[in-house]
Amino acid sequence: MFLPIDSAAAKSDLPRNCTFSESDWRILAGFWHPVAFCHEIAEKPVPAKLLDVDLVIWRTGAGISVARDLCPHRGTRISAGRVDGDQLICPMHGLHFDPAGVCSKVPSNPDQSARISPRLRLQTLQVCERYGIVWTCLSDNPVWPVPDWPGLKDQSLKRVFVPPNTWAAAASRHVENFNDVAHFPWVHKETFGGSEEDRFPSYDVTETDYGLMFQLGYEEGGNRFPDDVPGDSRHVVYTYQLTWPFSTIIVIQPNDSWYVQYFADTVCPVSAYETRIFQVATDTTGAPDEEFLIRESLMINDEDKALVEAQRPEDLPLNIRDEVHIPADAMSVAYRRGLVNRFRLGGALVS
Ligand code: FES
Numbered sequence: 647m648f649l650p651i652d653s654a655a656a657k658s659d660l661p662r663n664c665t666f667s668e669s670d671w672r673i674l675a676g677f678w679h680p681v682a683f684c685h686e687i688a689e690k691p692v693p694a695k696l697l698d699v700d701l702v703i704w705r706t707g708a709g710i711s712v713a714r715d716l717c718p719h720r721g722t723r724i725s726a727g728r729v730d731g732d733q734l735i736c737p738m739h740g741l742h743f744d745p746a747g748v749c750s751k752v753p754s755n756p757d758q759s760a761r762i763s764p765r766l767r768l769q770t771l772q773v774c775e776r777y778g779i780v781w782t783c784l785s786d787n788p789v790w791p792v793p794d795w796p797g798l799k800d801q802s803l804k805r806v807f808v809p810p811n812t813w814a815a816a817a818s819r820h821v822e823n824f825n826d827v828a829h830f831p832w833v834h835k836e837t838f839g840g841s842e843e844d845r846f847p848s849y850d851v852t853e854t855d856y857g858l859m860f861q862l863g864y865e866e867g868g869n870r871f872p873d874d875v876p877g878d879s880r881h882v883v884y885t886y887q888l889t890w891p892f893s894t895i896i897v898i899q900p901n902d903s904w905y906v907q908y909f910a911d912t913v914c915p916v917s918a919y920e921t922r923i924f925q926v927a928t929d930t931t932g933a934p935d936e937e938f939l940i941r942e943s944l945m946i947n948d949e950d951k952a953l954v955e956a957q958r959p960e961d962l963p964l965n966i967r968d969e970v971h972i973p974a975d976a977m978s979v980a981y982r983r984g985l986v987n988r989f990r991l992g993g994a995l996v997s
């Protein structure tokens with residue numbers, strides 16, 4: 647009912663009802679995470695949630711700003727307010743905030759020239775706009791860079807944005823699934839999966855300066871590439887590049903073709919068991935078929951979604967001995983090991 651008078655002692659920067667362990671939350675708070683597509687941020691403030699922290703994202707002439715969704719006056723959710731020019735206006739008493747979060751106007755003040763308390767300031771976060779995605783970091787000192795994605799950084803290639811979707815699953819569960827090729831014949835039968843009889847060659851996972859990388863050949867069922875190469879199935883080479891902790895790009899190269907597709911997937915850990923997915927793609931046509939790519943991607947995601955949401959335990963087991971691994975799991979094992987050994991997620995070392 648009442649905050650103790652000594653409220654500083656009672657205050658924690660951890661969000662209320664945090665669904666992460668405190669140590670995992672603190673580690674994940676050090677990374678850049680995607681929170682929206684840039685094109686979703688127009689004339690209205692947009693609410694978002696990252697690591698159980700409510701955020702507001704808004705656009706002014708100065709670009710995109712992100713702050714905790716909390717008016718410093720009476721704790722209202724400022725995302726319910728509006729943007730007017732370069733000011734974000736709180737819906738409760740109309741306090742105005744500039745793109746840096748500084749209060750510039752208190753409409754009810756009798757003397758409008760009176761000094762405004764510097765404590766009336768939104769808690770803004772760092773913002774990075776890249777690949778058409780808004781990235782933010784809850785820490786002032788990000789520990790890892792935003793992904794450096796081939797293809798998608800080429801401004802001459804048109805990007806396609808898959809409408810975002812939210813899964814009731816851990817971000818790490820989604821990432822493992824996205825980096826798992828052995829499920830293709832079983833889960834993606836209706837889209838591009840190949841034969842259930844296919845064997846997967848053993849493959850090496852390489853540690854890179856951004857994360858992990860592996861390459862694998864695969865015989866896709868069907869022919870989804872616009873390169874006029876005939877065939878009812880296509881042999882492709884997938885190159886996976888994972889940037890810690892939740893961003894992956896797959897470079898898809900069909901054999902005997904000039905065609906290359908770049909398909910990136912990055913996810914926002916909304917809470918420990920809720921994940922918002924942002925996917926961006928392009929290809930060497932320079933002008934990918936947007937309608938086809940979006941439809942195909944939504945179908946593929948749909949094939950995965952129910953299965954991943956139903957995985958138990960909901961938390962990704964980071965102790966390698968907690969689950970049994972098959973040869974095709976080399977990436978999954980490297981991912982789990984890296985999360986622990988490089989970043990201490992999950993709390994302890996595994997061998
Ligand atoms: S609560 Fe935002 S202006 Fe009063």
Ligand SMILES: [Fe+2]
Pocket residue numbers: 823824829833834946949950
């Ligand atoms: Fe899948």
